[in-house]
Amino acid sequence: MDVAISSGGPWHGLSLCREFEKIPVDYKLYTIFVDAKKSGLAPSHVSNHPYFLADFVLNRTKFLRQVRDRAGWFAHKHDLFDRLVAAEIAADNPRLLHAWAGFGLRTHNALKKRGGGVPFVVESGTTHLQFQEDLLIEEYSRLGIPYSRQPQSFLRKARAEYAAASRIVVPSKFAFDSFVSNGVDAGKLALIPYGTDWPKSPQKKQDEVFRVLFAGGQQPVRKGLCYLLEAFSKAKIPDSELIVLGRGVFEDISRFVPKNARNIKFIDKVSNAELNRLYSQSSVFCLPSIEEGSARVVYDAMAHAAPVLVTPNAGAVARNGKDGFVVPIRDSKALCRKMIYLSENEKERRRMGQNARSFVKKYSWTRYARQVAKAYDELL
Numbered sequence: 178m179d180v181a182i183s184s185g186g187p188w189h190g191l192s193l194c195r196e197f198e199k200i201p202v203d204y205k206l207y208t209i210f211v212d213a214k215k216s217g218l219a220p221s222h223v224s225n226h227p228y229f230l231a232d233f234v235l236n237r238t239k240f241l242r243q244v245r246d247r248a249g250w251f252a253h254k255h256d257l258f259d260r261l262v263a264a265e266i267a268a269d270n271p272r273l274l275h276a277w278a279g280f281g282l283r284t285h286n287a288l289k290k291r292g293g294g295v296p297f298v299v300e301s302g303t304t305h306l307q308f309q310e311d312l313l314i315e316e317y318s319r320l321g322i323p324y325s326r327q328p329q330s331f332l333r334k335a336r337a338e339y340a341a342a343s344r345i346v347v348p349s350k351f352a353f354d355s356f357v358s359n360g361v362d363a364g365k366l367a368l369i370p371y372g373t374d375w376p377k378s379p380q381k382k383q384d385e386v387f388r389v390l391f392a393g394g395q396q397p398v399r400k401g402l403c404y405l406l407e408a409f410s411k412a413k414i415p416d417s418e419l420i421v422l423g424r425g426v427f428e429d430i431s432r433f434v435p436k437n438a439r440n441i442k443f444i445d446k447v448s449n450a451e452l453n454r455l456y457s458q459s460s461v462f463c464l465p466s467i468e469e470g471s472a473r474v475v476y477d478a479m480a481h482a483a484p485v486l487v488t489p490n491a492g493a494v495a496r497n498g499k500d501g502f503v504v505p506i507r508d509s510k511a512l513c514r515k516m517i518y519l520s521e522n523e524k525e526r527r528r529m530g531q532n533a534r535s536f537v538k539k540y541s542w543t544r545y546a547r548q549v550a551k552a553y554d555e556l557l
Contacts, residue, residue, distance in 0.1 A: 179204065179271065179272045180204040180272070180274075180553060181266055181269060182194065182204055182205065182207065182276075183274065183275070183280050183284055184207070184208050184277045184300075185209060185226075185258040185259075185279075186208075186277065187209070187211075188277065189473060189542075190208065192542045192546075193542070193545065193546050194206050194218055194222065195216070196543055196546030197550075198219065199543075200547070205221075205222050205223070205271070206218065206223050206224070207224045207262045207265070208226070209226055210226075224265065255280055256283070256334070259276075259279075259281060259282060259283040262283075263287035266284055267287060267288065267291050271295060272295055272296075272557060273295050273296045273557060274288060274297050276299060276300065277302065278300060278302065278306070278338065279306075279331070282337055282338045282341065286341075296343040296553075296556035297342050298343060298552065298553070298556070299338055299339065299342040300346050301345055301347050301352060301356075301470060303469070303470045304352045304469075304470060305352075305358075305359040306327070306335040307332060307335070307336070309355075310326065310327055312467060313467070316467050316468075320403060339356070339361055344365060344366075344367050344555075345365055345366050347367070347368055348368075348371050348471035348492060349370065349470060349492030349493075349494075351470075351490055351491075351492045352469075352470045352471065353366055353368050367552045369549060369552070370471060370540055371476055372476070372540050373477050373537055373542070374480070374542065375541065376481065379453070379457045379480070379534075380453075380457040380458070383458060384458070385416065386416055386418055386460075387415075387418075387460045387520045388420065388459045388460050388461075389461050389463050389516065390419075390420050390422070390459035391420065391462075391464065392422040392464070392474045393422070395423055396423075397423065397430040400465070400467070400469075401464070401507070402421065402433070403430060403433040405512060406434060408510070410435040411509070412513045412520075414516065414517065417440060419441045420442050421443045422444050422447060422455075423445070452477075456478050456480075456481035457483070460483075460519065460520070461483060461486055461501065461516065462479075462483040462485045463512070463516075464487050464488075464493075465487065465488050465491070465504065465512055466491040467488075467506055469490060469491045469492045470492055471491070472492065475487060475491060476537055476540055479495060479500060479533035479534060479536070479537040480534060481534070482530040482531055482534040484500060484519065484526055486502050486504065486512065486515055486519075487501065488506045489503055494537065499532050499536070500529055500533035500536055501529050
């Protein structure tokens with residue numbers, strides 16, 4: 178085996194490995210729970226640790242999420258997964274370790290003890306963790322919401338992981354700059370944007386409703402939802418609706434939701450097919466993030482010809498004024514103005530949507546995987 182890939186979550190590791198099946202790259206994926214055949218992967222290329230399905234249980238209610246955050250579950254989960262992979266990986270004898278941030282230091286050290294170690298690639302889906310922590314502490318304080326800080330041990334581990342890495346893969350210039358500003362040598366960083374499964378023929382919009390779509394997972398504060406809620410409420414666009422996707426989002430952000438807002442819909446979870454339908458039936462996709470590495474949902478929305486409304490901190494590939502608009506963080510007035518503009522200029526809205534779809538086509542998962550493989554080659 179050439180490459181060990183350690184990803185303690187369902188993120189874009191699956192898309193990477195599907196492409197590695199084609200290139201091909203000799204790899205093995207260590208992850209939480211993947212049905213290899215349904216995912217298009219060879220069963221021999223996957224090692225599952227389903228213990229981490231506890232993650233899904235702890236996300237089911239606001240109370241459980243609060244218990245999870247106060248207990249520092251994320252840090253414990255990362256470390257335990259790292260220990261499990263470290264105990265398993267030596268027998269597989271990889272030539273390179275590629276681990277998602279927070280999941281690789283113990284595994285790297287185990288391989289190093291075995292005899293000299295192997296090149297260590299860290300995949301960072303966010304900004305530098307200290308940069309992220311500082312920004313989120315500031316944001317929660319501004320909003321008057323209690324924030325469960327990351328344990329110092331977790332942040333120390335992150336810094337040690339960054340220091341040990343041969344290469345750190347980041348998805349955006351915003352993420353890249355956050356590492357440099359925190360003392361990481363730019364020469365250690367590889368900026369590789371994500372990909373999207375570009376549909377050949379997305380559905381055409383079926384109605385005249387001005388529909389704004391937000392898909393921010395389970396982190397509404399980090400994704401800037403409160404600013405979108407304020408902007409949408411003030412815009413008062415006729416025949417409009419805002420759809421907010423994300424499990425538990427309403428409970429976590431309820432005090433920012435305007436009273437009697439009948440045109441704001443909260444949906445916990447949808448299938449991939451339904452999400453693709455929502456992209457194509459939306460007038461604009463909005464993600465006014467406070468902090469991101471690079472949100473993959475923005476790539477997907479663009480691929481479905483939805484113009485996007487994002488912040489620089491979303492790490493998006495969207496071009497301001499061409500594929501939609503890029504507005505400053507925490508600026509609900511700018512969000513409001515741009516939504517009103519797009520609602521009143523249908524021709525421009527359609528032009529931006531088509532621009533976005535054409536531009537994002539080049540950001541395929543094949544392109545992403547080949548650039549990652551090239552980074553491997555430079556280290557082997």
